[in-house]
Amino acid sequence: MERITDMEGGRFRARAARAAVIGALIALVAACAPIVTRHGYVPTDEDLQDIVVGVDTRESVASAVGRPSAAGILSDSGWYYVESRFETRGWREPREVDRQVVAISFDDSGVVTNIERFGLERGRVVVLSRRVTDSNVKGIGFLQQLMGNIGRVTADQLVGD
Template sequence: MVRKIAAILCVLVVAGCSSVYRNHGYVPKDEELSEIVVGVDTRDSVAEAVGTPASSGVLDSSGYYYVQSRVRHFAYRRPEVISREVLAISFDTGGVVRNIERFGLEDGQVVPIARRVTETTSSDNGFLRQLLRNLGNFSAGTFLD
C-alpha cells in the first residue's frame, strides 16, 4: 500500500512540473494568403478568403490584424510567450489591399505601461465630512421662503 501511494505521489509531482502550452489566436496560412492579390482585393474579399480578424485598426482605412501566440505555463512561474506572429493586411482609403506583412516575436518592442493618476483634492474627503462641512453654509432664511 505504501509503494502505491509513493508511486502516485511521484506521478503527481512529475505531472505538476510539466509544461502546459496554450495557443491563442489565428493567423491565415500561406495557401490562404496566396488567394489575396495586392491592389485588387478589397476588405470584403479578404474577409471571404481568410475570415475576419479578431482585431482591426481604429480607422476604416487602417487594416486587419491577425495575431497568434503560443504561451508556456510551467508550475508556479509566470506564463512565458514562446512565439507570437502578427499578420497585418493594410488597406488604402478606397478599401483595396495595399500591403501584407508578417511580424514575429523578435520584431516586437516592449512598451512600458505608464500609470499616471490625476490628483484630486476631494480624495481625502468622505461623504460624511462633506455633508458636515456644508451644514454651516445654509441660512435659516433660505428654508423659510
C-alpha cells in the same frame, strides 16, 4: 478465519509504500509538464496565398480569411490578425513563448497593398514573410506596440477580475 502473519503484513505495507512513492513521482512529473494555451487567430500561409495584392478588397479578404479582431487605428488603413502562445509550468505565471501578427494593408479605395507576417525572435520583431506593393506597412507603430508587450503580461491580466 485466517490471520495475516506479521511477515505478510510487512510485505503488504512495503508494497503500499512503494505504490505511494511511485504515484507521487508520477504526479510530480505530470505537474512539470507545461500547459499550452493559444489566444487569437492568424491565417495560415495557404489561406493568404488566395489573396492577390493590388486586386483583392476588404470584402474579398473578409470572405477568404475572416475579419480580424484588431483593425488599423488610423483611417482603417489595415487589418491585424494576432495570435499568442503561452506556456504555464506548475505554479509559475504564464509566459508568452510565441506571437505572430499578420498585417494586411489597404489603400484608400480598399484594395490590398501589403500582406506581412511578423514574429518574435529573441524578443525582437522580425518579418517572417512579405508581399508588398509599397515600402512599408502603414501603422508600424501599432505593430510595434502589439509585439513589444512580450514578457509584460501577468497572470491577473490574463484571467481578469
